[in-house]
Amino acid sequence: MKYSTTTAACVLSVAGSALAVPLLSLKLDVGNNMTAADLAEKIAVVAPMSTSCSSQFPECVNNTAMAPHFLNAFNLYEITEPGQIAGVLALTAFESGDYKYKHNTNPDHHGQGTSNQQMAEWNYKYAKSIPELKSEVAKQDPGTSDAQKDAILNLVVPDEYNFGTGPWFLKNQCSPAVLTALARGDDAGFQEYMGCVGTTMTEERQAYWNRAKSAFGLNK
Ligand SMILES: *[C@@H]1O[C@H](CO)[C@@H](O)[C@H](O)[C@H]1NC(C)=O
Numbered sequence: 079m080k081y082s083t084t085t086a087a088c089v090l091s092v093a094g095s096a097l098a099v100p101l102l103s104l105k106l107d108v109g110n111n112m113t114a115a116d117l118a119e120k121i122a123v124v125a126p127m128s129t130s131c132s133s134q135f136p137e138c139v140n141n142t143a144m145a146p147h148f149l150n151a152f153n154l155y156e157i158t159e160p161g162q163i164a165g166v167l168a169l170t171a172f173e174s175g176d177y178k179y180k181h182n183t184n185p186d187h188h189g190q191g192t193s194n195q196q197m198a199e200w201n202y203k204y205a206k207s208i209p210e211l212k213s214e215v216a217k218q219d220p221g222t223s224d225a226q227k228d229a230i231l232n233l234v235v236p237d238e239y240n241f242g243t244g245p246w247f248l249k250n251q252c253s254p255a256v257l258t259a260l261a262r263g264d265d266a267g268f269q270e271y272m273g274c275v276g277t278t279m280t281e282e283r284q285a286y287w288n289r290a291k292s293a294f295g296l297n298k
């Protein structure tokens with residue numbers, strides 16, 4: 079399993095820090111020209127608890143604060159079909175407890191986290207792919223000790239990277255066939271995506287996917 083459903087820990091996020099790609103230069107037709115405000119509304123449907131954050135969850139980011147980062151990442155990793163965007167939101171919302179956690183709650187799961195709750199080896203690959211993090215992540219090579227895993231996760235939990243892992247994983251770790259299947263926006267496509275991330279459908283995952291389908295008008 080690449081994913082686990084448990085989450086948590088405490089690191090301050092760098093809200094509002096510089097985006098990797100300026101929002102004014104959207105180069106793709108993301109979700110039929112969705113704006114950050116449109117996306118925030120859809121995130122609220124998929125992850126109903128994301129509309130506010132309680133101080134009980136210091137890593138929590140609300141829907142309006144995360145939307146520009148998601149939009150940026152969908153552009154960067156060329157996730158532009160409504161079904162693909164819906165799929166990434168359904169998965170990440172479920173994995174992160176409606177975006178309340180960036181670190182996995184299981185202290186034995188060193189390096190597992192971000193909105194995608196992906197395991198350490200994926201965070202290592204993701205961090206290595208980001209030019210701005212290259213030199214910092216190199217200090218943690220080969221990324222296999224618990225301390226290295228923890229340090230690498232801390233590099234990718236600031237908001238501008240935290241919301242990029244779902245889009246990055248789908249684009250770079252799933253096959254083109256999975257991207258095509260997910261673009262259909264149906265249950266079989268979402269199941270293929272779950273196969274790619276190494277998990278299976280559950281009632282809870284289906285509930286997130288159902289809300290995502292409804293947010294993006296994919297109910298046929
Ligand atoms: C998105 O915006 C671009 C630029 O304004 C426009 O050419 C394109 O037709 C729009 N696409 C949709 C689906 O509205």
Ligand SMILES: *[C@@H]1O[C@H](CO)[C@@H](O)[C@H](O)[C@H]1NC(C)=O
Nearest residue numbers: 093129130131140141142143
């Ligand atoms: C969402 O988060 C941002 C950044 O922390 C904050 O400024 C805004 O007030 C929050 N919105 C709500 C509805 O809590």
